[in-house]
Amino acid sequence: MPVWTRACLALFAVGWGANQFAALLPVYRVGGGASAEQVTLLFGAYAVGLIPTLLVVAPISDRLGRRRVMAPVLVLSFLATLVLIAGSQSLWILLVGRLLAGIASGAAFAPGTAWVKELTTGPSGTGARRAAIALSAGFGTGPLVTGPMAQWLPAPTVLPYLPHLALTVVVTFLVLRAPEVARPRDDTGLDEPDRVRRALLSPVFLRRVLLTAPWVFGCACLAFATVPEVAPVPGPRVAVGGALVALTLWTGVAVQPLGRRLDPTSTVLLGSVAGVAGFLVAALASVTGWSGLTVVSVIALGAAYGWILVGGLATVEQVAHPRDLATVNAVFYSLTYVGFAAPYLGTVLLGSVAATPAMLLLAGLLAATVPLTVSSRRRA
Numbered sequence: 001m002p003v004w005t006r007a008c009l010a011l012f013a014v015g016w017g018a019n020q021f022a023a024l025l026p027v028y029r030v031g032g033g034a035s036a037e038q039v040t041l042l043f044g045a046y047a048v049g050l051i052p053t054l055l056v057v058a059p060i061s062d063r064l065g066r067r068r069v070m071a072p073v074l075v076l077s078f079l080a081t082l083v084l085i086a087g088s089q090s091l092w093i094l095l096v097g098r099l100l101a102g103i104a105s106g107a108a109f110a111p112g113t114a115w116v117k118e119l120t121t122g123p124s125g126t127g128a129r130r131a132a133i134a135l136s137a138g139f140g141t142g143p144l145v146t147g148p149m150a151q152w153l154p155a156p157t158v159l160p161y162l163p164h165l166a167l168t169v170v171v172t173f174l175v176l177r178a179p180e181v182a183r184p185r186d187d188t189g190l191d192e193p194d195r196v197r198r199a200l201l202s203p204v205f206l207r208r209v210l211l212t213a214p215w216v217f218g219c220a221c222l223a224f225a226t227v228p229e230v231a232p233v234p235g236p237r238v239a240v241g242g243a244l245v246a247l248t249l250w251t252g253v254a255v256q257p258l259g260r261r262l263d264p265t266s267t268v269l270l271g272s273v274a275g276v277a278g279f280l281v282a283a284l285a286s287v288t289g290w291s292g293l294t295v296v297s298v299i300a301l302g303a304a305y306g307w308i309l310v311g312g313l314a315t316v317e318q319v320a321h322p323r324d325l326a327t328v329n330a331v332f333y334s335l336t337y338v339g340f341a342a343p344y345l346g347t348v349l350l351g352s353v354a355a356t357p358a359m360l361l362l363a364g365l366l367a368a369t370v371p372l373t374v375s376s377r378r379r380a
Helices: 003-030 036-064 067-086 091-119 126-152 159-176 192-200 203-208 214-225 237-261 264-288 291-319 322-352 355-367 370-379
Strands: none
Touching: 003 036, 003 067, 003 091, 003 126, 003 159, 003 214, 003 237, 036 067, 036 091, 036 322, 067 091, 067 159, 091 126, 091 322, 126 159, 126 237, 126 291, 192 203, 192 291, 192 322, 203 264, 203 291, 203 370, 214 237, 214 264, 214 291, 214 322, 214 355, 237 291, 264 291, 264 355, 264 370, 291 322, 322 355
């Protein structure tokens, strides 16, 4: 087993734990009697725990090393799933579980991505693509497993969580045996805050990443939480919901290798165009009511998620000093997780505006980022 795969497995396991809840949203809404707003708030509460933890833990991992952070984080991900099991009848306990899952993710994603990059040899961007694929695969596989289990097995708020518990135990033992990487030397003459500030204020980061990063999870979450409300896909509700989450995120996995042949600017642009197309198709679905168009929209938005994610991570590799990789990754991931507010905002938007203009508005907002992304090529 190549050493970088152990770090990828850690990202996969935490990503699974972070998103396994997504397929269970209908279970809690129907079985638990929660409103649509309460359920989407539970889903988005994860980001409340994630973003502050990202910004706190990433610099710590830059100083102490990746393995010292990732091993306890896997334990925390395990505990978060136990709390979700215990909270099957309580929205407040579920909220705690989602916050713990967010904290685990925040502590894992930036250090884990940096670890994959450090353990990877090959052309620039290879580590970013591997980390993005591992994370996306975890996000997509969690609901792909929990959806059918919740649909057809008893105890739909308990049994679907058990595979993640088993996976986390196995991966934790693998991570404990993964190598640590020596920190690179600082050849810039700057201290850490100045190096990080220089990376974040670089024209490339500001123009290519700042406004597009929120659309990473904005596109993904809207694809499986909001677009199906426009033209529902027939079938068993929980299983179909899990399948749409998996389709979104596994599409993101499938398209990422194309980034090997494209520069980061082109990859982000391609993602933005795919996202605009996805929202336009969703608008057409709202007019026709044809659920086949919903599936096409979900695929397009999944491609947008994958391309913007890998393009953003490759940009971080370009602008960050190796000693600060986790810290700059943390800022990027924090920006992406702003998009987790999208399902709640989408629910509010559809409550006050017809579906067609709502989807057209989203397409226009994403299209507005394209000129800045194009200009980043001239600044690279």
